[in-house]
Amino acid sequence: SQTIHQWPATLVQPVGSPLSLECTVEGTSNPNLYWYRQAAGRGLQLLFYSVGIGQISSEVPQNLSASRPQDRQFILSSKKLLLSDSGFYLCAWSLAQAGGAEYFGPGTRLTVL
Amino acid sequence: GQQVMQIPQYQHVQEGEDFTTYCNSSTTLSNIQWYKQRPGGHPVFLIQLVKSGEVKKQKRLTFQFGEAKKNSSLHITATQTTDVGTYFCAPNSGGYQKVTFGTGTKLQVIP
Numbered sequence: 636s637q638t639i640h641q642w643p644a645t646l647v648q649p650v651g652s653p654l655s656l657e658c659t660v661e662g663t664s665n666p667n668l669y670w671y672r673q674a675a676g677r678g679l680q681l682l683f684y685s686v687g688i689g690q691i692s693s694e695v696p697q698n699l700s701a702s703r704p705q706d707r708q709f710i711l712s713s714k715k716l717l718l719s720d721s722g723f724y725l726c727a728w729s730l731a732q733a734g735g736a737e738y739f740g741p742g743t744r745l746t747v748l
Numbered sequence: 749g750q751q752v753m754q755i756p757q758y759q760h761v762q763e764g765e766d767f768t769t770y771c772n773s774s775t776t777l778s779n780i781q782w783y784k785q786r787p788g789g790h791p792v793f794l795i796q797l798v799k800s801g802e803v804k805k806q807k808r809l810t811f812q813f814g815e816a817k818k819n820s821s822l823h824i825t826a827t828q829t830t831d832v833g834t835y836f837c838a839p840n841s842g843g844y845q846k847v848t849f850g851t852g853t854k855l856q857v858i859p
Contacts, residue, residue, distance in 0.1 A: 669846065679791065679836065679849040725790055736781055737838070737847065739790040 637662035641726050641740035648747050654699075654713040656743050658726030661707065666728040668709040669737060670701055673723040685709060721747045751775075752839055754850035762858050767824040769853035771837030778842030780820045782811060785852075786833040794822075827857045 638661045648654060660666055670682040681694045683701035691701050698717060702710045709726055724743045729735040751774040761767050771780065779798045783791040795804055797813035797820060804811045808831075810823040820839075824831055834854045838847040 667846070676854075678851045681846060681849075684846050727791075736793045736796055737783075737791075738793060742790045 637728070637738065639726060639728055639738060639740040641724075641743055643743060644741065645744045646746070648716050648745065650718055650747055651715045654711070654716050654720070654745070656711040656724055656726075656745075658709040658711075658740055659707055660709075660728045663707070663728070663730070665706060666730065667735070668703060669727040669729070670709065670711050671725040671727065671739075673725060673742075675722070679725070683711070716747045718747050721745055752837070752848055752850045754837055754853055756853055757851065758854045758856070760856045760858060761827050763829060764826050767827050767831070767855055768821055769835050769837075769855075770819065770821050771839065771850050772819045773839045773841075775818070775841055777817045777839045779840050780813060781838040781840070781847060782820075782822055783836045783838060783849075784833050785836065789833075791836060824855075827855070829857050829859055831855060832857050 640659045642657060667686050669684045671679045672682055673679050683691055683693055685691050685703045688703055688706055699713050724745055726740040727737040729737045753772045755770050759767055779796055781796045782794040784794055785791040795811050797811055800817050801815045802813040808825045812821045820837055822835055832855060834852040836852045837850040840847045
Protein backbone atom coordinates (compact mmCIF):
# COMPACT_ATOMS: atom_id res chain seq x y z
CA SER A 636 0.00 0.00 0.00
CA GLN A 637 1.04 3.58 -0.51
CA THR A 638 2.17 5.85 2.30
CA ILE A 639 3.27 9.45 2.37
CA HIS A 640 5.65 10.92 4.92
CA GLN A 641 6.23 14.51 5.87
CA TRP A 642 8.59 16.00 8.35
CA PRO A 643 8.90 17.73 10.64
CA ALA A 644 5.39 17.74 12.12
CA THR A 645 5.85 21.17 13.69
CA LEU A 646 8.39 23.89 13.15
CA VAL A 647 9.02 27.30 14.67
CA GLN A 648 11.38 29.50 12.71
CA PRO A 649 12.49 33.13 12.98
CA VAL A 650 11.79 35.61 10.21
CA GLY A 651 14.55 35.57 7.65
CA SER A 652 15.66 32.01 8.33
CA PRO A 653 15.73 29.32 5.63
CA LEU A 654 13.21 26.52 5.31
CA SER A 655 13.32 22.98 4.04
CA LEU A 656 10.33 20.65 4.26
CA GLU A 657 10.54 17.16 2.89
CA CYS A 658 7.92 14.77 1.61
CA THR A 659 8.41 11.20 0.47
CA VAL A 660 5.98 8.69 -0.96
CA GLU A 661 6.26 4.93 -0.74
CA GLY A 662 4.52 2.17 -2.63
CA THR A 663 3.94 3.90 -5.96
CA SER A 664 5.95 5.02 -8.96
CA ASN A 665 5.87 8.25 -10.94
CA PRO A 666 3.24 9.93 -8.78
CA ASN A 667 2.10 13.51 -9.22
CA LEU A 668 3.24 15.45 -6.17
CA TYR A 669 1.77 18.60 -4.64
CA TRP A 670 2.53 21.19 -2.00
CA TYR A 671 -0.38 23.03 -0.40
CA ARG A 672 -0.55 25.67 2.28
CA GLN A 673 -3.49 26.15 4.59
CA ALA A 674 -3.82 29.21 6.78
CA ALA A 675 -5.61 28.70 10.09
CA GLY A 676 -9.29 28.01 9.47
CA ARG A 677 -8.93 28.55 5.77
CA GLY A 678 -8.95 26.57 2.55
CA LEU A 679 -6.20 24.83 0.63
CA GLN A 680 -3.88 26.90 -1.52
CA LEU A 681 -1.91 24.95 -4.12
CA LEU A 682 1.68 26.14 -4.13
CA PHE A 683 3.50 23.74 -6.44
CA TYR A 684 2.88 20.54 -8.30
CA SER A 685 5.15 18.13 -10.13
CA VAL A 686 4.42 15.49 -12.74
CA GLY A 687 7.97 14.12 -12.81
CA ILE A 688 11.56 14.44 -11.64
CA GLY A 689 12.79 17.98 -12.07
CA GLN A 690 9.40 19.19 -13.35
CA ILE A 691 7.88 21.83 -11.10
CA SER A 692 4.88 24.04 -11.77
CA SER A 693 4.39 27.06 -9.55
CA GLU A 694 0.87 28.24 -8.83
CA VAL A 695 1.52 31.24 -6.65
CA PRO A 696 4.46 33.66 -6.96
CA GLN A 697 6.17 33.93 -3.59
CA ASN A 698 9.45 33.43 -1.81
CA LEU A 699 9.03 29.66 -1.76
CA SER A 700 10.46 27.12 -4.18
CA ALA A 701 10.08 23.40 -4.72
CA SER A 702 12.28 20.66 -6.06
CA ARG A 703 11.84 17.02 -6.97
CA PRO A 704 15.28 15.42 -6.94
CA GLN A 705 13.90 11.87 -6.97
CA ASP A 706 10.74 10.24 -8.23
CA ARG A 707 9.11 10.01 -4.81
CA GLN A 708 10.70 12.96 -3.05
CA PHE A 709 9.34 16.50 -3.00
CA ILE A 710 11.02 19.34 -1.16
CA LEU A 711 9.67 22.78 -0.27
CA SER A 712 12.25 25.46 0.44
CA SER A 713 12.70 29.09 1.22
CA LYS A 714 15.85 31.17 1.54
CA LYS A 715 14.27 33.74 3.88
CA LEU A 716 10.99 33.15 5.67
CA LEU A 717 8.38 35.87 6.07
CA LEU A 718 5.75 36.13 8.79
CA SER A 719 3.13 35.45 6.14
CA ASP A 720 4.69 32.05 5.45
CA SER A 721 3.18 30.69 8.66
CA GLY A 722 0.64 27.96 8.05
CA PHE A 723 -0.07 24.29 7.68
CA TYR A 724 1.94 22.81 4.82
CA LEU A 725 0.55 19.71 3.21
CA CYS A 726 2.16 17.39 0.72
CA ALA A 727 -0.04 15.19 -1.44
CA TRP A 728 0.32 12.65 -4.19
CA SER A 729 -1.93 11.29 -6.90
CA LEU A 730 -1.68 8.77 -9.66
CA ALA A 731 -0.37 10.19 -12.90
CA GLN A 732 -3.72 10.92 -14.51
CA ALA A 733 -5.75 14.07 -14.87
CA GLY A 734 -8.02 14.69 -11.92
CA GLY A 735 -6.97 11.69 -9.86
CA ALA A 736 -7.73 11.51 -6.17
CA GLU A 737 -5.10 13.20 -4.03
CA TYR A 738 -3.74 11.60 -0.87
CA PHE A 739 -2.34 13.90 1.75
CA GLY A 740 0.49 13.57 4.19
CA PRO A 741 0.12 14.50 7.88
CA GLY A 742 1.37 18.03 7.28
CA THR A 743 3.86 20.42 8.87
CA ARG A 744 2.67 23.27 11.07
CA LEU A 745 5.05 26.16 10.50
CA THR A 746 5.11 29.21 12.73
CA VAL A 747 7.31 32.08 11.69
CA LEU A 748 8.08 34.51 14.52
CA GLY B 749 -11.12 30.20 -15.58
CA GLN B 750 -13.01 27.79 -13.40
CA GLN B 751 -14.76 29.31 -10.39
CA VAL B 752 -15.92 27.12 -7.53
CA MET B 753 -18.40 28.12 -4.86
CA GLN B 754 -19.04 25.89 -1.88
CA ILE B 755 -21.92 26.64 0.46
CA PRO B 756 -22.53 27.04 3.27
CA GLN B 757 -19.22 28.17 4.75
CA TYR B 758 -20.24 27.04 8.24
CA GLN B 759 -22.99 24.82 9.58
CA HIS B 760 -23.91 23.99 13.14
CA VAL B 761 -26.34 21.10 13.59
CA GLN B 762 -27.74 19.21 16.52
CA GLU B 763 -26.57 15.64 16.65
CA GLY B 764 -29.04 13.51 14.73
CA GLU B 765 -29.97 16.26 12.28
CA ASP B 766 -29.12 16.05 8.61
CA PHE B 767 -26.48 18.14 6.86
CA THR B 768 -25.88 19.10 3.24
CA THR B 769 -23.07 21.00 1.56
CA TYR B 770 -23.16 22.15 -2.03
CA CYS B 771 -20.45 22.75 -4.60
CA ASN B 772 -21.17 24.81 -7.70
CA SER B 773 -18.90 25.36 -10.67
CA SER B 774 -19.11 27.92 -13.43
CA THR B 775 -17.88 25.36 -15.97
CA THR B 776 -18.77 21.80 -16.89
CA LEU B 777 -16.71 19.35 -14.91
CA SER B 778 -14.91 16.19 -15.84
CA ASN B 779 -15.24 14.84 -12.34
CA ILE B 780 -15.50 15.99 -8.76
CA GLN B 781 -13.93 14.73 -5.58
CA TRP B 782 -14.90 15.17 -1.95
CA TYR B 783 -12.56 15.33 0.99
CA LYS B 784 -12.96 15.54 4.76
CA GLN B 785 -10.55 17.27 7.10
CA ARG B 786 -10.93 16.67 10.81
CA PRO B 787 -9.86 19.47 13.16
CA GLY B 788 -6.06 19.47 13.34
CA GLY B 789 -5.78 16.80 10.68
CA HIS B 790 -5.13 16.54 6.99
CA PRO B 791 -7.68 16.21 4.18
CA VAL B 792 -8.79 12.65 3.48
CA PHE B 793 -10.19 11.59 0.14
CA LEU B 794 -13.79 10.39 0.39
CA ILE B 795 -15.06 9.80 -3.11
CA GLN B 796 -14.90 10.72 -6.78
CA LEU B 797 -17.93 11.27 -9.02
CA VAL B 798 -17.58 11.05 -12.76
CA LYS B 799 -20.91 10.40 -14.45
CA SER B 800 -23.73 12.87 -15.02
CA GLY B 801 -26.42 12.39 -12.36
CA GLU B 802 -24.29 9.94 -10.42
CA VAL B 803 -25.27 9.12 -6.85
CA LYS B 804 -22.96 7.27 -4.49
CA LYS B 805 -23.43 6.32 -0.86
CA GLN B 806 -21.02 5.64 1.94
CA LYS B 807 -23.00 4.62 5.00
CA ARG B 808 -24.73 7.84 6.11
CA LEU B 809 -23.07 9.95 3.38
CA THR B 810 -24.74 10.48 0.01
CA PHE B 811 -22.84 12.14 -2.82
CA GLN B 812 -24.56 13.49 -5.92
CA PHE B 813 -23.25 14.83 -9.22
CA GLY B 814 -25.60 17.10 -11.14
CA GLU B 815 -27.05 16.20 -14.50
CA ALA B 816 -25.20 19.07 -16.13
CA LYS B 817 -21.98 18.13 -14.29
CA LYS B 818 -21.67 21.64 -12.88
CA ASN B 819 -22.67 21.01 -9.30
CA SER B 820 -22.47 18.41 -6.60
CA SER B 821 -23.69 17.83 -3.09
CA LEU B 822 -22.76 15.86 -0.02
CA HIS B 823 -25.56 14.91 2.34
CA ILE B 824 -25.06 13.39 5.77
CA THR B 825 -28.03 11.69 7.38
CA ALA B 826 -28.38 11.77 11.16
CA THR B 827 -25.12 13.49 11.95
CA GLN B 828 -22.83 12.20 14.68
CA THR B 829 -20.05 13.97 16.54
CA THR B 830 -17.56 11.99 14.46
CA ASP B 831 -18.79 13.92 11.40
CA VAL B 832 -17.24 17.13 12.73
CA GLY B 833 -14.74 18.66 10.34
CA THR B 834 -14.43 20.60 7.12
CA TYR B 835 -15.71 19.10 3.90
CA PHE B 836 -14.05 20.17 0.67
CA CYS B 837 -15.17 19.58 -2.85
CA ALA B 838 -12.49 19.41 -5.53
CA PRO B 839 -13.87 19.88 -9.02
CA ASN B 840 -11.81 18.98 -12.06
CA SER B 841 -12.43 20.37 -15.52
CA GLY B 842 -10.28 17.77 -17.20
CA GLY B 843 -6.96 17.99 -18.96
CA TYR B 844 -5.00 18.95 -15.86
CA GLN B 845 -2.79 17.11 -13.45
CA LYS B 846 -4.31 18.88 -10.46
CA VAL B 847 -7.65 19.69 -8.94
CA THR B 848 -9.04 22.92 -7.53
CA PHE B 849 -10.32 22.75 -3.99
CA GLY B 850 -13.46 24.54 -2.93
CA THR B 851 -13.50 26.84 0.07
CA GLY B 852 -14.90 24.12 2.30
CA THR B 853 -17.86 23.78 4.62
CA LYS B 854 -17.05 23.57 8.31
CA LEU B 855 -19.47 21.30 10.14
CA GLN B 856 -19.96 21.47 13.87
CA VAL B 857 -22.18 18.87 15.52
CA ILE B 858 -23.67 19.77 18.87
CA PRO B 859 -24.17 16.73 21.14
